[in-house]
Amino acid sequence: TAKHVKVEDKTPAQPKPKKLKYDIPKLIESLAGRKPSLSFVVIGHVDAGKSTLMGRLLYDSGEVAERTMRKFQKESSEIGKSSFSLAWVMDQSAEERERGVTIDIAQSSFETSKARFTILDAPGHKDFVPNMIAGTSQADLALLVIDSSTDAFESGFKSGGQTREHALLARSLGCRRIIVVVNKLDTVGWSEHRYTSIVEEVTYFLSHIGFSKNSIRAVPCSGLTGENVTKRSTLEALSWYKGNSLLAELDSSVMVVNRDYSKPLAMSINDIFRGGISSSVVAVAGRIQQGSVQPEMEVMICPTQETATVKSVMLDDGDDREWAVSGDTITIELTNLDDTDIKVGDVLCSANHPLKSVNMFKARIVTFENMAWPLLAGVSFELIRGRTNRSARVTKIHSILDKATGQVVKKRPRHVGSGMAAMVEIIVDGHAMPMTTFKDNKELGRMILRKEGMSIAAAVVDELIEKEYE
Ligand code: GDP
Numbered sequence: 001t002a003k004h005v006k007v008e009d010k011t012p013a014q015p016k017p018k019k020l021k022y023d024i025p026k027l028i029e030s031l032a033g034r035k036p037s038l039s040f041v042v043i044g045h046v047d048a049g050k051s052t053l054m055g056r057l058l059y060d061s062g063e064v065a066e067r068t069m070r071k072f073q074k075e076s077s078e079i080g081k082s083s084f085s086l087a088w089v090m091d092q093s094a095e096e097r098e099r100g101v102t103i104d105i106a107q108s109s110f111e112t113s114k115a116r117f118t119i120l121d122a123p124g125h126k127d128f129v130p131n132m133i134a135g136t137s138q139a140d141l142a143l144l145v146i147d148s149s150t151d152a153f154e155s156g157f158k159s160g161g162q163t164r165e166h167a168l169l170a171r172s173l174g175c176r177r178i179i180v181v182v183n184k185l186d187t188v189g190w191s192e193h194r195y196t197s198i199v200e201e202v203t204y205f206l207s208h209i210g211f212s213k214n215s216i217r218a219v220p221c222s223g224l225t226g227e228n229v230t231k232r233s234t235l236e237a238l239s240w241y242k243g244n245s246l247l248a249e250l251d252s253s254v255m256v257v258n259r260d261y262s263k264p265l266a267m268s269i270n271d272i273f274r275g276g277i278s279s280s281v282v283a284v285a286g287r288i289q290q291g292s293v294q295p296e297m298e299v300m301i302c303p304t305q306e307t308a309t310v311k312s313v314m315l316d317d318g319d320d321r322e323w324a325v326s327g328d329t330i331t332i333e334l335t336n337l338d339d340t341d342i343k344v345g346d347v348l349c350s351a352n353h354p355l356k357s358v359n360m361f362k363a364r365i366v367t368f369e370n371m372a373w374p375l376l377a378g379v380s381f382e383l384i385r386g387r388t389n390r391s392a393r394v395t396k397i398h399s400i401l402d403k404a405t406g407q408v409v410k411k412r413p414r415h416v417g418s419g420m421a422a423m424v425e426i427i428v429d430g431h432a433m434p435m436t437t438f439k440d441n442k443e444l445g446r447m448i449l450r451k452e453g454m455s456i457a458a459a460v461v462d463e464l465i466e467k468e469y470e
Contacts, residue, residue, distance in 0.1 A: 022323045024261055024292040031325075035111070036254055037317055039118040039287075039329070041136045041175070043166035044145035045156030049183045053145060053223030053246075054108070054119055055086030060230040061110045061247070083224060109317055114251040116317050118329060129162070129455065133169060133448055134270065134387045138287045138329070141253055142170040142178045144206075146198060148220075149187035153198055157205075165455055168209050168368060172458030174442055177215045177253050178206060181246060186222040190237035195220045217253075219246045261325040264353030265291035265299065266436070266444060268386045269346050273331075281311060284348060285331040289443045291350060293332065294323035302347045302434035303357035308334040345388030347434040347444070355444070357432035360395070360465040364438075365449065366403065366421050367457040374415035375422075381451040383428060383459075385444070390433065392449075396425040416457075423462065437461045 042050045058064050072085040109118045120135035136142065144167055147156055157163045170178065180202050188194045199218040206216050220241055221228040227235055230247045244252065271285040293299070297310045311333040313324050324330045332348070349355050367375060375394060383392040400410040401421040408423075416422045438445030438460035445461040 018296060018298065020294055020296055022294045024294070024323060024325060027323065028261055028325060035115050037116045037118065037327070037329075038140045038250075038254060039120055039138055040141040040143055040250070041120045041132070041139035041170065042143045042145060043132065043136070043163075043170060044181075045147060045152075045163050048145040048147040048152075048156060048163075049223045050145045051087035052083070053181065053183060053221070053229065056223045056226050056229050057119075057247070058108055058110055059086065060226055061112070063108070063110045086223065112247060112251050115254045117250060118317065129165065129169070129450070129453075130382075130384055130389055132166060133173065133384050136170050136173045136175065137386045137443060137446070139170070139173075139175055140177075140255070141250075142167075142175040143181055144170075144178055144202070145181045145183050146202060147184050148182045148194055148198055149184045152184070157202065164205065167206060169448060169455055169458075171206075171210045172366070172446075172448060174446060176211075177255075178211055178217070179246070179249055179253070180206070180216065180218040182218060182220045183223055185220045185238075186225050186227065190220070190235065192240045195241075217249055219244065219249050221246055260290050261292045263290040263326075263441075265293050265297075265348065265350040266355055266434075266441065267293070267330075267332075267348045268388070268444070269301075269342060269344055269348055270387050271331075272342055272344060280337075281333050281335055282308075282337055282342065283331050283333045284342065285316075285329075286348070287329045288324055288326045290326050290441055292323060292325040293330070293348075298351035299334070300349050300351040300354045301342055302349050302354050303432045304341060304346065305354070306338050306341070307351050308337040311335045345386065349434070355434040355436060356464055356466075357434045358428075358464045358466060359432050360425065360427050360467055361435060361461050362398070362423065362463040362465060363426050363447075363459040363461050364401065364406075364421065364423055365416070365457045365459045367416055367418055368455060369419045371418040371456050372452075372454070374417045375456065376415045379451075380429075381449045381456065383426070383447055384450060385433075385447040388433065391429045393427050393429070394424045395427045398423040398425065425465070426459070435461060435464055437463060 042054060044050055059069060076085040109116060120139055146153055180199060182195050182198050185195060203216055207213055219228065223229060227233045228238065228245050230245060232245050267286045267288045269284045269286050273283040293310060293313055295310050295312055298307060299310055300307050313322055314331045315321055315324055316329040347355055377394050377397055380391055380393045383390045397413055397416060399408040399422065400413050401407065401423060402409050403421045436444045447459045448455055449457040449459060
């Protein structure tokens with residue numbers, strides 16, 4: 001039988017801390033005068049025009065060389081899809097181009113006078129929601145792209161399209177601000193009425209799922225023609241619109257990024273690159289979720305507890321710092337790795353203070369509306385956090401909570417229905433998962449529950465539970 005005890009502060013290995021080159025707390029002040037970096041995720045129904053719009057944004061802000069753009073235009077018109085050239089800017093491989101869908105998170109950055117932006121392009125295809133979750137968990141902001149053309153809004157938003165699920169996931173994964181991009185308005189003659197009615201309906205929905213009214217913005221545009229994307233439109237047909245261009249709206253969303261560098265390092269690994277010049281070097285990429293990193297630092301990969309030394313740190317936004325802190329998206333080269341059994345979803349930690357890895361935890365969940373079945377103890381589901389996708393089960397339902405106050409309204413219920421809040425115990429199958437409570441780290445302590453291709457609930461970790469066998 002299993003006895004549940006709270007995890008004590010046990011650290012598996014204690015290599016002696018080395019004296020490192022950079023004094024991060026001092027250096028952090030030097031970041032104050034710099035442009036903030038912001039990442040945003042692009043969500044919406046397949047074919048809403050997300051890739052085209054992002055291609056337009058990058059091209060019009062000068063990030064894509066003329067020569068590359070001409071090449072894309074030539075290639076796309078050769079296969080009779082000339083309108084795809086802008087979308088190709090965001091697509092990664094030839095295979096994706098052939099299929100005409102963006103299948104993975106492609107990253108790109110651009111800069112304005114106010115900030116540096118990283119686009120985490122999320123695919124709209126139904127099977128790809130897990131990728132979207134990975135992108136969204138790193139995003140400060142969401143761009144919800146809506147196809148305003150006749151009937152498209154109706155099918156993509158109103159009747160079971162992916163738009164609602166994406167917006168719900170964005171909110172559950174911590175995006176506080178959202179820009180509603182009413183796209184393809186060129187197809188409806190820049191109709192003010194169409195724009196206003198879409199904005200009204202979408203805003204109503206977004207405020208219902210927890211976005212506060214002043215965190216929701218809306219912009220009319222056309223990614224294909226470029227109208228109102230990087231510049232205020234001068235189009236007569238759009239003269240009724242007095243607001244910002246999309247880019248100006250992004251600029252106005254710039255906020256101070258919380259750089260929690262004082263905690264021990266934690267970075268979920270989103271990508272692994274092996275077999276470079278030397279096979280003894282493995283590079284891992286991700287966004288630092290807490291703490292800092294620099295060359296020579298001893299690190300540990302959780303949950304395998306393999307140790308390694310940081311050889312180099314590279315910032316994805318091109319900044320030439322050799323060190324990085326919470327919020328930075330980076331690629332790290334590792335040496336002295338015992339074994340190269342690192343997996344995407346593992347967490348890179350400080351060797352002196354690795355995260356705890358557990359199979360069980362107590363979580364506060366909020367189930368989504370329209371769940372097909374009530375959630376029962378014993379039923380398995382997929383647990384998704386960033387790039388991690390694990391099979392898990394609810395083992396106990398402690399209580400049903402009042403959604404607003406968090407007060408217990410019912411103890412030991414048999415099940416959790418749609419649209420409810422509950423305190424439950426979750427067990428993850430297979431190996432343990434490096435974890436923190438939500439209180440300690442909002443990104444590492446937050447997950448999505450999915451079943452049969454549908455998102456059923458959002459969870460935040462309340463307490464880690466270590467299982468001890470007697
Ligand atoms: P995604 O699936 O959301 O990434 O959508 P794409 O960017 O691939 O666009 C889907 C289709 O809509 C393509 O044929 C585009 O050329 C077209 N499209 C995208 N944006 C616009 C727009 O602003 N106006 C019009 N008329 N068509 C657009």
